[in-house]
Amino acid sequence: MARELYVTLRSPFARKVWMALIEKGLATEIVVIDLESRPSAFEALSPIGKVPVLVDDDGTTVPDSTVICEYLEDRYREHPLRGRGWEARLAVRQLDELGDALADGAVALFFARRDQNARAEAKSSAGIDRLLDTLDAAASPDGAPFCGTLSYGDLAVLAALGYLGFRHGEGWRPGRERLARWYDTLDQRPSAVATRPRLA
Ligand SMILES: N[C@@H](CCC(=O)N[C@@H](CS)C(=O)NCC(=O)O)C(=O)O
Missing domain, CATH: 3.40.30.10 (Glutaredoxin)
Structure with a gap:
């Protein structure tokens, strides 16, 4: 099959x-x-x-x-997307968790805005800002993957930022130039181009 x-x-x-x-x-x-x-x-x-x-x-x-x-x-060991050894794997898992939390926040913000729930909107926005600032501080200045080589943690963050932009626009970028450079670099990969969020 x-x-x-x-x-x-x-x-x-x-x-x-x-x-x-x-x-x-x-x-x-x-x-x-x-x-x-x-x-x-x-x-x-x-x-x-x-x-x-x-x-x-x-x-x-x-x-x-x-x-x-x-x-x-x-x-499937080919083209590994997590590091070798516990330190590298921990770093990838932690990055993945940041990406998933950002995605959860962006989804929650979408529903908060749809339902005109100002309190939920403020909570989601604050959580998103904290995660974005954390990621920006951790990003390398030259757009390289967070953990040195591409990992599924990078993919989690890329997908979360792609969704954030798709639903809420590009307002996350100002003041977060490192993260924006990282995003724009990875967003050119064929895997990113082929999977961009769309309505149908
Ligand atoms: N922790 C899950 C989260 C998946 C998730 O929240 N998926 C959403 C779409 S973005 C979904 O299927 N929601 C349907 C529902 O909650 O009923 C994962 O990482 O796969």
Whole structure:
């Protein structure tokens, strides 16, 4: 059977894994679903009920973007996206967590604005600003990957920033030139170009 990745075209979590599969050269059929009317085949795959879900070519089924990335690294060693040794792996996992938190914040901000919930909007905006400042301080001045070589942590942050720009514009950039340079460099990779968030 063909390897399948269940996604939506806007989910930053799905995009992180989609990019990882491209970077690792693992051919995958992308199955785009509508979260408003989830097909029963998708519901059966994961009790979590969120995208992404990976169904590997032997039927191994893995939900959650970080769990999928770790699984891919454990199973497919080519084009590694996490470092060797505990320090490098810890750094990648921590970066991945920052990226996921940023994505969660950007999604929460979208719903807060849609629902005109000023309190939730202020909370999400403050959380996003803190994460952006942390990432900007950690980014290298020359646009290089955060941990030296490209990691799935970079992909998590790239997907989160791509979603932030898609939903909320580019207002995150001023005063965060290092992070913007890092983003603009990685955003040119074929894996990033092929997976940019879109409405349909
Ligand atoms: N921790 C999960 C988060 C995934 C997630 O929140 N996906 C959203 C789309 S961006 C989703 O499927 N939401 C559907 C729902 O919550 O019902 C991961 O990293 O994969």
